[in-house]
Amino acid sequence: MTLDCHHYDAFRCRSCTLLELPRERQLSDKEAHARRLVDSPVWLPTFAGDGAGFRNKAKMAVGGTAGSPTLGILDASYAGIDLRDCGLHSPGLTAALDVVGDFIARADLTPYDVAQRRGELKHVLLTESPDGELMLRLVMRSTATEARVRKHLPWLMAELPALRVVSLNVQPDHKAVLEGEREIVLTPESTLPMRLAGIELELPPRAFFQTNTAVAEALYAQAREWATDMVDRSAPARSGTSPVDHFRIWDLYCGIGGFARALAGPGRSVTGVDLTPGRSSESGRSSESGRSSESGRSSESGRSSESGRSSEVETAFVAADATQWALAQPEAPHLVVVNPPRRGIGPELAEWLESEGVQHVVYSSCNAESLARDLARMPSLRPVEARVLDMFPHTTHYEVIVLLSR
Numbered sequence: 001m002t003l004d005c006h007h008y009d010a011f012r013c014r015s016c017t018l019l020e021l022p023r024e025r026q027l028s029d030k031e032a033h034a035r036r037l038v039d040s041p042v043w044l045p046t047f048a049g050d051g052a053g054f055r056n057k058a059k060m061a062v063g064g065t066a067g068s069p070t071l072g073i074l075d076a077s078y079a080g081i082d083l084r085d086c087g088l089h090s091p092g093l094t095a096a097l098d099v100v101g102d103f104i105a106r107a108d109l110t111p112y113d114v115a116q117r118r119g120e121l122k123h124v125l126l127t128e129s130p131d132g133e134l135m136l137r138l139v140m141r142s143t144a145t146e147a148r149v150r151k152h153l154p155w156l157m158a159e160l161p162a163l164r165v166v167s168l169n170v171q172p173d174h175k176a177v178l179e180g181e182r183e184i185v186l187t188p189e190s191t192l193p194m195r196l197a198g199i200e201l202e203l204p205p206r207a208f209f210q211t212n213t214a215v216a217e218a219l220y221a222q223a224r225e226w227a228t229d230m231v232d233r234s235a236p237a238r239s240g241t242s243p244v245d246h247f248r249i250w251d252l253y254c255g256i257g258g259f260a261r262a263l264a265g266p267g268r269s270v271t272g273v274d275l276t277p278g279r280s281s282e283s284g285r286s287s288e289s290g291r292s293s294e295s296g297r298s299s300e301s302g303r304s305s306e307s308g309r310s311s312e313v314e315t316a317f318v319a320a321d322a323t324q325w326a327l328a329q330p331e332a333p334h335l336v337v338v339n340p341p342r343r344g345i346g347p348e349l350a351e352w353l354e355s356e357g358v359q360h361v362v363y364s365s366c367n368a369e370s371l372a373r374d375l376a377r378m379p380s381l382r383p384v385e386a387r388v389l390d391m392f393p394h395t396t397h398y399e400v401i402v403l404l405s406r
């Protein structure tokens, strides 16, 4: 089944490059592409998810005028095209974008005019949690309109009761980047709770979150299943080897810790590592979310009662470059999960995983080409099972997760 889109038909937006291809064909092409690049003996059934309403984040360029803004994309001459009714967004996002449009008019926020280099409001970034709560980020050229935004905020909060976090992101440069370094949180709450199947995460404004919640849940569940199997099979071998007989797991490129949380459990210690500190607000309440602070490391531990092995549950998060951090550790863990940006993990980390004797790696990738390059650098770690997950329907992009064992 394809998705009907009047913007695509009218050539206003052609971002969904595979829209004319039936979904079944999109999925089989993606799986064939992954199979060509990754030599796995087992391919688990592709996880599809919905083909419409699956995006939890709307990234909208703002055009038009303050009184009549467009939220969507800019055309070749930088004129705004309104895509508020984009069929990829969750229904909650679509409904909220209309209210955000009214707010822009009410607060008189002039859209940034790329051609003239004038105006203030560049992008509207809106995220919906699985519970239907919202985080709104207004990307501005400067803080010139901050007072007007604050003045009209009570109206917006009343119109959108699901709105939990509102922030102003400052992006002063005249260049095509989505957001800047500086974030001013305007609400008492500074993070959006993301309650997924079996795990709870806290999303700060500038942190990464997988754009398709159903696929994110499937991804974390897949990693959890593999890890549980590994822990069960390795328990007899590990018993008696150390007083605290933990199965040690690293979640490299952890973001807000989806894999780390999913893999935490009795008898396991998990360390998440990410370059970007999870919290970066200038004001608003600072709540401990289990993500690292700029100062380095945050950790939690708890006890649960499972007999036969250590019952400690340990989770720690570190703000660091994944490669530099891994290379500095005295001992390799039992399992390393990696979920890098599109460029992949690169030669240094791949060669370290190859040479340090790590027994298992779970590699989750949004770019099968860089994944294949990295796998070629660690020939001792062989694919055991792999799975394609359609994170980005109607485009050529997809997620692929691979279990590697020595």
Ligand SMILES: C[S@@+](CC[C@H](N)C(=O)[O-])C[C@H]1O[C@@H](n2cnc3c(N)ncnc32)[C@H](O)[C@@H]1O
Pocket (backbone or CB within 6 Å): 208, 209, 210, 252, 253, 254, 255, 256, 257, 258, 259, 273, 274, 275, 276, 320, 321, 322, 323, 339, 340, 341
């Ligand atoms: C594809 S996201 C994965 C996030 C996370 N695993 C999840 O499921 O939400 C990639 C993450 O890599 C982080 N990152 C980018 N370069 C890094 C580096 N050199 N070292 C550590 N983390 C890095 C980004 O901040 C981002 O959170």
